[in-house]
Structure formats: C-alpha cells, structure tokens
Amino acid sequence: MTSTPTDRQDRPAPEPEAPPAARRAPDVPAPPVPRAAPAEPRRPLARRLWRGRPEDPRWARPAFLGLLLATAVLYFWDLSANGYSNSFYSAAVQAGTKSWKAMFFGSLDAGNAITVDKPSAFLWPMEIAARLFGLNSWTILGPEVLMGVGTVAVVYASVRRRSSPAAGLIAGAVLALTPVAALMFRFDNPDAMLALLMALACYFVVRAVEDGRTRWLVWAGVAIGFAFLAKTLQAFLILPPLALVYAAVGPRTWRRRIGQLALATGALIVSAGWWVAVVELWPASSRPYIGGSQNNSFLELTFGYNGLGRISGDETGSVGGGGGGTRSGQWGETGWDRMFDSEIGGQISWLLPSALILLVAGLVATRRLRRTSVTRAAFLVWGGSLLITLVVFSYMAGIFHQYYTVALAPYLAAVIGMGAGLLWERRAEPWASVTLAAAVVAAAVWGYALLNRTADYLPWLKWLVLVGGLTAALGLVFAGRIGRRLALGAAAAGLAAALAGPTAYTLSTVNSAHTGSIPTAGPAGASMMGFGGGGGPGGGRGGPGGFGRNQQGQQGQQGQQGQNQQGRNGFPGGGTGTGGFPGGGMPGGQSQNGNGFPGGRTGEGGGMAGGGGVGGLLNGATVGSEAKKLLKEDASGYTWVAAAIGAQNAASYQLATGDAVMAIGGFNGTDPSPTLARFKEYVADGRIHYFIASGTGGGMGGSGSGTSAQITSWVEKNFTKVTAGSSTFYDLTRKTGGS
Numbered sequence: 256m257t258s259t260p261t262d263r264q265d266r267p268a269p270e271p272e273a274p275p276a277a278r279r280a281p282d283v284p285a286p287p288v289p290r291a292a293p294a295e296p297r298r299p300l301a302r303r304l305w306r307g308r309p310e311d312p313r314w315a316r317p318a319f320l321g322l323l324l325a326t327a328v329l330y331f332w333d334l335s336a337n338g339y340s341n342s343f344y345s346a347a348v349q350a351g352t353k354s355w356k357a358m359f360f361g362s363l364d365a366g367n368a369i370t371v372d373k374p375s376a377f378l379w380p381m382e383i384a385a386r387l388f389g390l391n392s393w394t395i396l397g398p399e400v401l402m403g404v405g406t407v408a409v410v411y412a413s414v415r416r417r418s419s420p421a422a423g424l425i426a427g428a429v430l431a432l433t434p435v436a437a438l439m440f441r442f443d444n445p446d447a448m449l450a451l452l453m454a455l456a457c458y459f460v461v462r463a464v465e466d467g468r469t470r471w472l473v474w475a476g477v478a479i480g481f482a483f484l485a486k487t488l489q490a491f492l493i494l495p496p497l498a499l500v501y502a503a504v505g506p507r508t509w510r511r512r513i514g515q516l517a518l519a520t521g522a523l524i525v526s527a528g529w530w531v532a533v534v535e536l537w538p539a540s541s542r543p544y545i546g547g548s549q550n551n552s553f554l555e556l557t558f559g560y561n562g563l564g565r566i567s568g569d570e571t572g573s574v575g576g577g578g579g580g581t582r583s584g585q586w587g588e589t590g591w592d593r594m595f596d597s598e599i600g601g602q603i604s605w606l607l608p609s610a611l612i613l614l615v616a617g618l619v620a621t622r623r624l625r626r627t628s629v630t631r632a633a634f635l636v637w638g639g640s641l642l643i644t645l646v647v648f649s650y651m652a653g654i655f656h657q658y659y660t661v662a663l664a665p666y667l668a669a670v671i672g673m674g675a676g677l678l679w680e681r682r683a684e685p686w687a688s689v690t691l692a693a694a695v696v697a698a699a700v701w702g703y704a705l706l707n708r709t710a711d712y713l714p715w716l717k718w719l720v721l722v723g724g725l726t727a728a729l730g731l732v733f734a735g736r737i738g739r740r741l742a743l744g745a746a747a748a749g750l751a752a753a754l755a756g757p758t759a760y761t762l763s764t765v766n767s768a769h770t771g772s773i774p775t776a777g778p779a780g781a782s783m784m785g786f787g788g789g790g791g792p793g794g795g796r797g798g799p800g801g802f803g804r805n806q807q808g809q810q811g812q813q814g815q816q817g818q819n820q821q822g823r824n825g826f827p828g829g830g831t832g833t834g835g836f837p838g839g840g841m842p843g844g845q846s847q848n849g850n851g852f853p854g855g856r857t858g859e860g861g862g863m864a865g866g867g868g869v870g871g872l873l874n875g876a877t878v879g880s881e882a883k884k885l886l887k888e889d890a891s892g893y894t895w896v897a898a899a900i901g902a903q904n905a906a907s908y909q910l911a912t913g914d915a916v917m918a919i920g921g922f923n924g925t926d927p928s929p930t931l932a933r934f935k936e937y938v939a940d941g942r943i944h945y946f947i948a949s950g951t952g953g954g955m956g957g958s959g960s961g962t963s964a965q966i967t968s969w970v971e972k973n974f975t976k977v978t979a980g981s982s983t984f985y986d987l988t989r990k991t992g993g994s
Contacts, residue, residue, distance in 0.1 A: 315420035319411060322424055326407050326431040329765060330400040330440050335392040336768040339910055340443045342875040343772060343922060344378065346906035347371050348443070349390050350915065351382035358382050360534065362543045363902055364915040366894040366942075368929065371902075372547030372556065372922050374530060376484035377445035399447040403440025406447075407431050409454040410669050413461055417633045418676030425750065426672025430664055434760040434776035435602040439661040441765065442774060445486040446661050452482035453493060454665040457636050460497045464632040467506040469515045476519035480526025488562040489662065492647055496639025504635070506627045531557075544928035546902070546921040551928070565653035593649040594660065601705050601781040603660035603667070605757040607645075608697040610667045613674025614638040616690045620677055633673060641666035656773045682742065683735035692731040698753035699724020706756050712778040713759055724752035770875075772903065875907035881980035883911050886945060890914045897984070898934075899947035900924045900963045908947065917943060920963040931965045938987045946970045948983040 307316030339345035343363070351358035353365040360367065361375025371378075380398035388394045407427045415423030430436055439446045456478040463471035475497065482490035498516055505512040534542070534553045548556040587598050594604050614634060621631035644663055648655065674694070681687035699721050706717035730737070730745030737745075760777040775781065886896045886908065898917035899905040905918035919934070920926050929937065937943050948971075975989040 311420055315415075318424055319415075319420070319427075322411065322427050322431070323404055323408060326427075327400065327404050329431065329761070330403050330437065331397075332765050334396050334400065334441060337396060337441060338392055338768070338770055340392075340396060340441075340770055340774075341772055342770070342906040342910055343902050344371060344381075344443045345395055346902075346909045346916075347375075347378055348381045348385055348395055349910060349913070351375075351378060352385045352390055353915075357543075360543050363546065363906065363918050363921075364895065364909060366915040366917065367543040368895070368915075368917045369544045369902075369921050369926065370546045372561065373445050373486060374484040374553075376481055376530070377448040377486070380448070381443060395443050396441055399440055399443060402447045402451045403431075403436065406436075406440075406451045406454050406665055409451070409458050410665050410672070413454075413458040413633070413637075414669055414672040414676070416465075417461070417630050418673050419680075422672045422676025422679075424672075425675055426668045428754065429606060429671050430668035432754055432758045432761050433603060433605070433661075433664045433668070434757055434764050434781075435658055435661045436664045437761040437764045438602075438769060438774055438776040439658050442658075442769060444658065446658060448485040449482050449489065450661055450665055452478045452485065453490070453640070453662065454669075456482070456493065456497065457640055457666070457669070460501055460636050461629065461633050463501060463515075464505055464627070464636075465629050467511075469518055472501065472515050472519035473522045476522030477526045480523040480528075483523075483527040484530055486561075487557045492644050492662075493640040496643055497636060500632055500635045500639060504627055504632045544921075544926065546918075546926060546928075549927060565655070566647070566651050567653060587655060589650050589652055591649055594645060594663075595701075597708060599657050599660060601708065601760055601777045602657045602775065603663055605702055605705060605760075606671055606698055606753060607663075607667060608701050609694040609753065610641065610670045610674070612690065612694045612697055613678070614641070614670050616687075616694075617670070617674045617677055620681065620687070630673075630677070634670070637666050637669040637673070641670055657775050658773070679734075679746065682731075685735070688732055688734045691734070692728040692749075695724055695728040695731060695749035695753060698749075699728070702753065702756035706759075709778055709780045712763075712780070716755060716759055720752050720755050723748055723755075727752055875903050875910075878908055878911035879980035879982060882908075882982040882984075885977070885979040885984065886912045886914065889944070892941075893944045894937075894942040895944070897945040897947050898943050898966075900967065904947060916947075919966055920961070924963045925961065927962045929966075930962060931969060934966050935969070941988070943987050945977075946974065946985040946987055948976070948985060 305316060305320075306313070307319070347357075347361055347363050347370075350362050350365040354362070354367065356362070357365050357367055358379065359375065361370045361373065361378055363369055363371055380402075381395050384394040384398050385391075407430050410430050411423040411427040413423075414426040436450075439450070456475045459471045459475035459478065462468075463475070479490050479494065502509075502512055502516060505515070507515065531553060534545070539551055544551050545553050545556055547560045549559075587593065588596060593599060594607060617634040618631065618638070621628055621634065624631055641663060644666065648659060648663070675691065678687045678691040678694075682691065702724070703717045703721040706713070706720065727745050727749035730741065731749060734742040734745060760781065763778040763781075764776040890896045890912065894915065895917040896912060896914040897905075897908055898919055899908065900919050901924040902918040902922040905916040909916040917929075917937075919929065921928065934943075946966075970985050970987070973990055974985040974987055975991055977984050977986050
C-alpha cells in the first residue's frame with residue numbers, strides 16, 4: 256500500500272529549533288535546516304499577502320482573499336435594513352456610548368438601573384464602534400459582520416493546515432452560506448462573538464497537538480474565557496472534547512500534558528474571572544442590578560437562568576421552560592431529531608447528515624495512525640465540538656431559540672471541509688469514493704426535503720438539487736477510475752448541489768429585514784416556531800403573530816385566545832384577562848393590538864409594535880413623534896426620562912429619544928428591580944419623569960403581587976395620566992388630586 260498524504264503529514268513534530276509546521280506543506284515533513292545556509296531574501300509584504308505560502312498553489316491565496324471579500328459583501332449587503340435588530344441589546348450599546356460604567360457592566364440604560372441578562376463583553380466591539388462613529392445600524396451591526404468574516408478565516412486556516420487550500424475554501428464557503436450564520440453575523444446578539452471565539456479555541460488546540468507548545472493551549476483558554484463573557488456557560492460546552500483530545504493525543508509526556516492543560520485552565524479562569532470578580536465584589540448599591548437574576552448576583556444568573564436552567568427547563572424568572580424535561584414543550588420538541596424538525600431544520604441542518612458521514616469516514620481513515628496524529632486530532636476536536644453541542648441542543652428542555660444553532664456552524668463547516676478533502680485524496684480507494692458519493696447523496700436528498708417544506712419558494716430548485724446531486728454522486732463513485740477533469744467536474748457539481756439550498760435561504764435572509772428578540776433565517780414559512788423576530792418578508796413565523804408549532808400558518812394554540820386549561824393566561828404571571836406579557840396578550844391569542852403576539856402587527860414577527868406605544872416581551876414599541884417630544888422636554892433634568900415594564904418596551908423609547916429609560920423588572924418584567932420602596936425614592940428625588948403605561952396589570956410580575964405589578968398599581972393610583980399621540984404616560988411629577 257502506498258503512503259498517502261494523510262500518513263505523511265502525521266509524522267512526529269519537529270524539534271523547537273526546526274521550522275514550525277505552519278511554514279511547510281502539511282503533507283511533507285520538514286527537512287533539517289542547515290546551520291550555515293544563507294537566509295532567503297524576504298519577499299515584500301504585499302506580495303506575501305497576495306501569494307501566501309510558497310508551497311501553496313498560486314491560486315490559493317487569491318481564492319482565500321476572494322472568499323473573505325465575498326463573505327463581507329454578502330453580510331454587509333443592505334445591513335441597515337435590520338435597523339437596531341434586537342433593540343434590547345442596541346439600547347445597551349447606546350447606554351455604553353454615554354456611560355463608561357454602563358459599558359463595563361452592560362447596563363441597559365445610562366442611568367445604570369439594570370444590566371442585560373448576559374455579561375458585557377459581546378457589547379464592547381459595538382460600543383467602541385458607536386463611540387467612534389456614532390450610534391446607527393452600521394456601527395452596531397458592522398462589528399458582527401467582521402466577526403463573521405473572521406470566523407470564516409479561522410475555519411479556513413484550520414482546515415487548510417491539515418488538508419489542502421481547496422478543502423479550506425469548501426469549509427469557509429459552507430460556513431458563510433449557512434443560513435443561520437448569515438442571520439446572526441448580521442445581528443447584535445452575543446452569538447457572533449461566541450462563534451468566533453469557539454472557532455479560535457478549536458484552532459488553537461489543533462495547533463497545540465501539532466507542536467506541543469503550551470502557548471496554543473493558553474490561547475485556547477483565553478478564547479473560551481472571553482467566550483464566557485459573551486454568553487456564559489455555553490462557552491464551556493466544548494471544553495470536554497478539547498481537553499480530552501489533547502490529554503489523549505498531545506505530543507508531550509502525559510505529565511507535561513496535564514501541566515499544560517492546568518495552565519490553560521488558569522488562563523481560562525483569569526480571562527473570564529476578572530470581570531466576574533469585579534462585578535461580584537463591587538458594592539451592589541453602586542452598580543446596576545444584574546438583569547435576569549433574582550438575587551442581584553451574576554453567579555446566580557450564570558448557573559440558573561443562563562446555565563443549568565436552560566438544560567433542565569427550570570429557569571427562575573423566565574417566561575417558562577421547555578416542559579420540565581419532557582419531549583414536547585413551548586420551546587419545541589426535544590430529541591435526537593430536533594435539529595432536523597420544521598422549526599430548526601432550515602436554519603442549520605442542510606449539510607448535517609453529510610457532516611456526520613464525513614466525520615465517521617475521517618475517524619475510520621485515521622484509525623491506524625500514530626497516537627499523536629494531527630489529522631485525527633483535528634477530526635476529534637472539530638467533530639467532538641459538533642457532537643457535544645448537537646446533543647445538548649437536541650435535549651435541552653429550557654429556553655431554546657433557532658438562532659442558537661449558529662454555534663454548530665463552524666464545527667460543521669470544518670468537518671465538511673476536512674472530510675471532503677481526505678476522501679478526495681483517497682478517491683482511488685473504492686470505499687473513499689463511495690463514501691464521498693454517499694455524503695453528496697445525503698446533502699441532495701435532505702436539501703430536497705427541506706426545500707419541499709417551503710413548496711412555494713423557488714419550486715424548481717428542489718428538483719435541481721436532487722437530480723444534480725444524484726448525478727454528481729454517480730460520477731463520484733467512479734472518481735478514482737475516470738480522468739481527473741471528469742472527477743473534478745463531478746465534485747464541483749456535487750458541491751453546487753449541496754450548497755444550492757442553503758445558498759438560496761442565505762440570500763433570502765440577507766434580503767429581508769430582521770428585528771426583534773428571536774429572528775429566524777430563510778424565506779417565510781421556513782421555520783414554524785414563530786416567536787417574535789423577523790425572518791423573510793413580513794417577519795415572523797407560524798402565522799399572524801403566532802407562537803407555537805404551526806405548520807398551517809394559522810395562529811398558534813388555536814382557539815385558546817391566550818387562555819390555558821384553567822381559564823387563566825397561558826404564561827406564568829399573567830393577570831386575568833390582560834395577558835402575561837408586557838404589552839398584551841398571550842402567544843397564540845389576541846394581544847391588545849389585536850394580533851397573535853403581544854405588540855406585533857398581523858403577519859409580522861419582528862418589527863416594532865403597532866397600535867399604541869406599548870411593545871411586547873420580544874418586540875419593541877412604536878414611538879410616535881408626540882411621545883418623543885413629550886419625553887424630550889426637560890430630559891436633562893432627570894436620570895431617567897421614563898420608566899417602563901419590560902426591557903423591550905423601555906429600549907424602544909430609549910433608542911427613539913436618546914435618553915435613559917428604566918426597564919422595570921428587566922427583560923421579562925420579572926426581576927425584582929427596582930423594589931417598590933426604591934422606586935418611590937427615585938420618584939421622590941425627582942429622578943424619573945414619566946411612567947409608560949403598559950396596560951398589562953403588572954406585566955410578568957405576577958397577578959398583582961410581583962414588583963412590576965406593585966409599581967404599576969402605585970403609579971396608577973397616585974399620578975396623573977397624560978397622552979401623547981397613541982401613547983399613554985403617567986407624569987411622576989404630578990400627583991392626582993386624591994393622593
């Protein structure tokens with residue numbers, strides 16, 4: 256049996272004095288460097304950037320730069336159509352441009368009343384850009400796009416090192432054309448930074464396996480630490496496979512490997528813990544309340560609402576879990592097939608069957624290589640990260656949104672690129688060509704199935720994908736026996752068929768506006784869990800303002816009109832007859848605007864609320880010119896120009912006026928902040944001008960018993976109601992006659 260490129264690239268790493276692996280072709284061991292050899296003239300920087308490594312084909316670096324440019328153009332396309340995207344986080348960005356304290360803590364308002372329900376690191380790039388160039392859609396979303404381009408570059412670099420430039424380009428293209436990636440790298444949620452840092456962590460661990468240098472593991476720890484400061488415990492999902500892979504296959508002695516991993520753990524703790532320590536040690540009386548917690552503790556937020564509660568469904572202070580660990584819940588059905596169902600399939604799963612096939616093939620092909628095989632380690636790192644994230648997402652019973660699946664995209668893309676590159680190199684072996692063909696068949700058949708779910712969207716495309724993919728697969732079966740040009744033609748046709756479906760959904764995504772808290776990718780009807788957030792023309796999914804799984808496009812939870820089995824509102828904390836959400840009715844029922852979701856227009860899931868000035872739990876409010884004028888009067892004399900129940904409602908008014916608005920109860924309206932006594936102090940001190948009427952009877956705070964409900968009741972009894980256009984306020988400087 257002849258030696259394959261994969262065999263040759265896994266020989267022992269060179270000693271430290273030899274050139275590092277990055278400076279040689281991955282398939283050829285570096286020869287010893289003569290001590291007396293004259294130094295090669297250094298090429299000009301511009302030429303090095305354009306030409307790349309000397310051992311690469313001449314087309315490799317221009318093609319890579321073209322991939323990055325195309326990704327940037329795609330993601331920047333009509334970016335301003337998304338407006339402020341998730342106004343909850345955009346308001347925090349605005350606050351960070353006005354207050355360094357708000358920027359550090361991640362406050363929702365410049366008055367530092369309460370933070371967002373995440374650490375603040377993911378906000379910093381947006382806040383820096385907005386401080387430099389002003390607050391607008393481009394400064395908020397532009398850094399997200401750049402992180403997307405950076406993630407494509409990292410995935411390309413990792414795959415190219417262990418395979419070939421062509422395999423790296425395939426991996427980068429798969430990532431760039433994943434619909435949910437195109438969505439979230441143009442949105443202001445924490446997921447863009449999380450995906451970039453997780454990809455970097457995988458890259459660094461593979462580099463550590465190459466040469467055994469501690470610095471790569473330390474950098475991996477730093478990447479995961481800062482990822483924790485973007486989205487808390489989700490960053491730790493891939494820790495087990497990364498640590499186990501290096502412990503098992505690292506090139507040093509086992510004692511040295513354990514020591515290196517200990518240093519990496521220390522780097523992780525320091526990079527994540529410094530901010531946590533400051534927040535926990537800072538006197539609570541002089542910092543904002545930690546949004547999303549019930550005890551003003553970031554650690555409680557981390558391990559509760561944002562951590563283990565997401566797994567078990569027991570999320571104190573949230574809008575409810577996923578059925579207490581049962582298969583069916585309000586956040587979708589759990590189970591091994593969750594990533595393929597009608598709610599999530601079109602977001603991420605286009606090439607997931609192919610990735611699983613290629614992952615198994617890669618591990619089988621490298622099973623006989625030495626323990627320190629870098630190629631096998633790369634499959635274990637990226638494939639292990641894919642599998643563990645896939646399993647957790649499939650079975651988590653708590654809050655789960657479709658866009659979370661962007662975390663899978665870098666791992667999936669890397670496995671696709673490495674697997675395709677390895678099987679192409681071994682195409683002369685029948686098992687390799689047949690397996691490569693099977694991966695193309697899986698992509699074509701599943702692409703047909705996903706496209707068939709939106710039968711009215713490009714109806715011809717599903718047949719092109721199916722027929723083209725099957726034809727290409729037939730050619731790939733004989734790739735080792737036909738000429739190279741014919742084999743390349745079959746491979747190109749197979750790749751085109753595999754990417755046609757996700758490309759169409761990606762183009763639909765970038766050509767549609769997405770706002771609200773829960774956006775989805777693809778054309779209208781691609782996801783049947785319409786819980787806020789736009790996604791094709793018109794925004795939401797599941798029918799007019801719908802919420803539940805709703806394949807007919809009608810209102811979710813038909814006929815209930817927001818009522819549960821006991822005749823009360825379907826969500827915890829809702830007041831009888833008014834809806835448990837700030838802004839109006841229950842999902843699937845009628846909101847005060849007459850739509851199926853609070854604050855949403857019929858047929859819209861993501862935009863601002865219509866009707867009055869009141870928003871909903873997941874979408875912001877429409878702020879009329881009269882309301883804006885009212886709030887701007889004497890605004891400089893107040894810490895907060897207004898206070899509102901729920902963060903989306905407050906954020907909309909804050910973004911419209913440019914002045915701080917207090918979000919009572921945080922995102923859900925359930926946080927015990929501020930207390931009624933503290934709110935009375937603020938009013939007595941003249942720090943709040945208006946209270947924005949929500950008409951919710953206390954929002955999510957409980958039927959007349961929660962903090963939000965208590966504040967609402969006190970304000971309504973003691974202060975004068977005023978109207979501005981279609982919005983209603985209470986002037987906290989004017990008491991009623993009977994007070």
